[in-house]
Amino acid sequence: MTRIRARLIALLAAASVVSMPLLAEKRSAISHPRTPFRLAFYKRHEPTYQVAGALHFAHGKLHDVLLLHPFAAHAEADAEFYGEIMAMMARPPRVEPTQEYYASYMARVAWRLFRTIDWTHALHEMTYDAIADPSIAWPDKSAALDRAWEIYARQRDQGIVMSPAPLDLTMRRAAVMMKPYFSLTRNYYPQSNNFFYAAHWWHPATYEAMMTGGNGAGQDRNLARIDEVLREQVIPNPPLRMILSREGMPRYSRLSPRTANAFDNLHMLHGIAYDIAAYDAWTPAEKRAELYRVIDAMSYHPGDEALARRFSVPRPDLDPLDYDGWLASGEGSMNSIMGEMLTEMMAEHGGEHGDQGSLHAEHAEHAGGGESEDPMAALRAQLLLKLTPDLQPWEIEGSFLDAMRQLMPAMAVAPETEAAGQVAPGMVAAMLRGWEEKVTHVEELAPWPMESDPGLPTE
Amino acid sequence: MADGIRSWAADRVRLPVLALGVGLVSLIARPSGGADHLNLESGLPVAIEDAYPIPRGGFELLTLLRAGRFESRNESLLSPILEWGFADGWEAKLTVPWHLGGTEEGVEEVGVEVLYNFNAETLKMPAFALTLGGDVATKGSAVDPALGLIVTRTLGRAWHLDRLHLNLGARHNSDRRRRERNELLRAALGYSRRLDAVSMLVTDVVFEQREREGRESLLLEAGVRHQLSPLTVFSVGVGLSRDSPDFRIAVGFQRAM
Numbered sequence: 001m002t003r004i005r006a007r008l009i010a011l012l013a014a015a016s017v018v019s020m021p022l023l024a025e026k027r028s029a030i031s032h033p034r035t036p037f038r039l040a041f042y043k044r045h046e047p048t049y050q051v052a053g054a055l056h057f058a059h060g061k062l063h064d065v066l067l068l069h070p071f072a073a074h075a076e077a078d079a080e081f082y083g084e085i086m087a088m089m090a091r092p093p094r095v096e097p098t099q100e101y102y103a104s105y106m107a108r109v110a111w112r113l114f115r116t117i118d119w120t121h122a123l124h125e126m127t128y129d130a131i132a133d134p135s136i137a138w139p140d141k142s143a144a145l146d147r148a149w150e151i152y153a154r155q156r157d158q159g160i161v162m163s164p165a166p167l168d169l170t171m172r173r174a175a176v177m178m179k180p181y182f183s184l185t186r187n188y189y190p191q192s193n194n195f196f197y198a199a200h201w202w203h204p205a206t207y208e209a210m211m212t213g214g215n216g217a218g219q220d221r222n223l224a225r226i227d228e229v230l231r232e233q234v235i236p237n238p239p240l241r242m243i244l245s246r247e248g249m250p251r252y253s254r255l256s257p258r259t260a261n262a263f264d265n266l267h268m269l270h271g272i273a274y275d276i277a278a279y280d281a282w283t284p285a286e287k288r289a290e291l292y293r294v295i296d297a298m299s300y301h302p303g304d305e306a307l308a309r310r311f312s313v314p315r316p317d318l319d320p321l322d323y324d325g326w327l328a329s330g331e332g333s334m335n336s337i338m339g340e341m342l343t344e345m346m347a348e349h350g351g352e353h354g355d356q357g358s359l360h361a362e363h364a365e366h367a368g369g370g371e372s373e374d375p376m377a378a379l380r381a382q383l384l385l386k387l388t389p390d391l392q393p394w395e396i397e398g399s400f401l402d403a404m405r406q407l408m409p410a411m412a413v414a415p416e417t418e419a420a421g422q423v424a425p426g427m428v429a430a431m432l433r434g435w436e437e438k439v440t441h442v443e444e445l446a447p448w449p450m451e452s453d454p455g456l457p458t459e
Numbered sequence: 460m461a462d463g464i465r466s467w468a469a470d471r472v473r474l475p476v477l478a479l480g481v482g483l484v485s486l487i488a489r490p491s492g493g494a495d496h497l498n499l500e501s502g503l504p505v506a507i508e509d510a511y512p513i514p515r516g517g518f519e520l521l522t523l524l525r526a527g528r529f530e531s532r533n534e535s536l537l538s539p540i541l542e543w544g545f546a547d548g549w550e551a552k553l554t555v556p557w558h559l560g561g562t563e564e565g566v567e568e569v570g571v572e573v574l575y576n577f578n579a580e581t582l583k584m585p586a587f588a589l590t591l592g593g594d595v596a597t598k599g600s601a602v603d604p605a606l607g608l609i610v611t612r613t614l615g616r617a618w619h620l621d622r623l624h625l626n627l628g629a630r631h632n633s634d635r636r637r638r639e640r641n642e643l644l645r646a647a648l649g650y651s652r653r654l655d656a657v658s659m660l661v662t663d664v665v666f667e668q669r670e671r672e673g674r675e676s677l678l679l680e681a682g683v684r685h686q687l688s689p690l691t692v693f694s695v696g697v698g699l700s701r702d703s704p705d706f707r708i709a710v711g712f713q714r715a716m
Contacts, residue, residue: 021587024578028547031517032689032715042689057656068616093656095686101497101653104617111579284582 025111028158032122033151037144040133041125048206048223050092051230055199056121058085059270060099060114062192063106066185066277067284074188074278082191089235096121106277110288113273116160116295120266123152124203127259131210131219138215138453145256152262156300162265164258165304166311167244168337168439170265172431173297175423176272177341178413179290181279182400183386185271188278190390193271194238197389200267201239201327202230204248208320211251211448214455225321233323240330240389242267247332249320250313254448257308265298282420289421297423309445330388342383344434345427346376349411378407496659496684496692499624499651502538503711504682504696507624507649507663510588510611512550512574518543518716527707529700530669530676534707535559550574552592568594572605585612590628601634607645620653624663632670643668657686661696677701682709690715 032038042049062081069077099114100107107114130136130144155161163170176182186193209226213219245253245260253260272294276287314333315326326332382403385395396403401418404411414424501508502523513519521540528534538556545551554570572592580586590607607628614621626647635641649663662681669676682696692713699706 020584021577024581024584026548027511027576027579027586029511029514029544031514031544034516039689053656064616064618088656095657095689097656098495098497101620101656104613104620105582108580108582108613111581 027111028115030115030119030122030155030158033126033148035126035129035144035147035151037126037129037133037136039129041128041131044132044134045220045223048227049096050094051089051202051227052124053094053096054085054088054092055202056096056099057088057093057102058192058195058199059117060097061102062189062196062274063099063103063113063277065192066189066274067105067109067287071184071188071278071280078189078191081189082195085192085195089231096125109284110291112160112295113269113291115158116162116269116299117266119152119155119160120162120262123148123259123262126151127256128206128210131207134215136215139450142255142447142450145259149256149258149262152259153300159296159299161300162262162269163298163300163304164261165301165307166261167264167268167334168311168340168435169304169307169432170298171268171337172341172344172435173301173428174268174272174294175297175428175431176275176294177338177383178345178401178404178417178424178427179275180281180399180401180418181275181290183275184278184399185274186389187386187391187395189274193274193389194240195235196267196270197240197242198230198234198238201234201243201248201323202226203263203267204243204245204252205229205320205323207252208249208318211249211255212320212454214453216453216455218455222321229321229323237328239328241332241334241387242271243327244333246311246313247315248318248327250316250318251448253311253313254316254445255450257311257445258305261308261311269294269298286420293421293423307439310439310442311445312442313445335384335387338383338387339380340434340438341431342380344431346379347434348427348430375407379404382407496657496686496694497620497653499649499659499661499684500540500542500711500713501626502540502709503684503692503713504694504709505649505661505663505680505698506626506665506678507647507651507661507680508609508626509622509624509651510576510580510586510609512548512576512588513542513544515544515547515549520714520716522712522714523709524711525707525709527698528705529698529707530705533561535561548576550576566597568596568603570594574609580611580613585610594630596634599634603630603633605630620651620659622651624649624651638672639670640668640672643670654683659684680709 061084065077065081099117103114126148127145130148131141133144136144149164153161205226206223209222210219213222245264249260273291276290279287282290382396383400385392386400386403391397396406401413405413414427416422416424498511498513499507499509500521502525503521519542521542523536523538523540525536525538526534536556536558538554541553543551550573552570552572552574554572555566556568556570557566558564570592572590574588574590576586576588578584578586588609590605590609593602593604595602605628607626610625612623614623626645626649628645630643630645632639632641632643645665645667647663647665649661652660654660660681660683665678665680667676667678678698678700680696680698682694684692684694687693694709694711694713696709697706698709
């Protein structure tokens, strides 16, 4: 009897060991898509292609820098990594690295994160290729971009396709503002963070420079200039916010809103993933659970495509070659969305609506918090400081949740807020209701006319 | 004597000409999925393979050129290899080893293999893959079935993407002759490391039972895989046997189709 039991135990143990890899997450790598315009951007604009390689080196490696350095050593880690980024920018890689290549630790923590990023980088490549390929007539670019989107979206059942809906919606679904990791990278790793703000200027600027350059030599001239502006103006003086597609590439956003929104969602996912990686209090398993929750929220949901044109472009005639004060500032669509979300959440908590969600520099006057007569104004001011890279005077240390607890100690926090992989459903519902109300006032963005090549003389 | 010189010269001319031909075909072929120098391929330039297939939908043409003196015999081999990521986690491979010169001149067998990757590596669990295939004789009907296990494990924090790879395999000798083994075992332990953005170092030690009873080979190899473009990987390596100074040089081209 004892022998039979021992054999049974041994058999069960062996079965559980053998089944582990069977039950584990699949690698499920996808080949780079076959398109008629494949590698057109690489062949035509190789120096610019290499810039993307350097940016994506930085994107990949920062995951491991944050995961593997203790948070307390943030200043040293930030300075050291920024030096590495600058070295890579000086000698960019010939071929774009996958995320795993410089971040094998995060690859083992949350493989789907890297599948999502790499696949959406493939969408970047496909869309760059479509516009760069001179054999595609200017009026046919839209169809080529649609083709790229269809190829990308075909993987939606894999859970790695970013949503084609505007960031306004997906940020509300993700509901990260009250999470204990929110804004850690932006505030404690400012050099690395700001490099990505420069990178997220560069991506839309590159699309828009092609849009204004046309199919001919104007495209080549514009892209050469974009690379100069990146190195001479943007990296030394990076934007203080994440530039959204609607801000940095208004023409392209009208031409291909689905891909433009997917890029915003990816760029935001980068920032959230860095915050989660930087948060020391969670185990790798908890970080994985939270990352996958956020990916689920920001990825394709049925019905998202119908919302793709529900946003407005603040500067429809933007010159992508002109990096001006508005682009460099911290005030823009990103902060507007965050301000709206705060208002919607606080309304759910019975708080004041304040000034309907906008965040402006004058809010910083209220940042003292405890001495303010209006804790909502103080909270709004702290959010503005948290959204500003680096630690600012009057900024309460830690995450935005830490600031809220200090300013509003009586405020109840839902247990899901601090739990990895969970979110307070009432909070999300309140924000989604808020957006649904707002979006009724947002007209569908009109398509961008592509009848004539902007690089050709007009008759 | 003159015939011998002509034969010797023909072998040495034919090898680079064939290699050039296959290399050109692979370079001008219509591109699609990107080749990947991180994804180790058996023979390019060393024997060790990782537990990962080429991506789903990928189709690659690989060309291996190997020459040298091994186990007291001159060896010249040109081997085109086709790989296809035909389903999620699956890879099919067709290998046509073309021996140039010597008693085994020509294509004596064609290798077919499927690889299935079970999982992505995690912090606690390596990546596992199984291979199933066989060598099909071009003359006669003998098929030598083979089964293999591949394990890939990233080491520690892996700032340089340090990885260990274990390949274990067994092949059945269907056309067994007197004093030959029935089953042939093979074990290889490899190590790979990122050198820079486009280059990987790959080393291994390979133990292999030969068909003749009592004979085994032990090979130590090192090489570099280098990404030339988004579609093309070049690899070069050298192997030393325990009968050193015997050695062999391997050069490989890998091109996404």
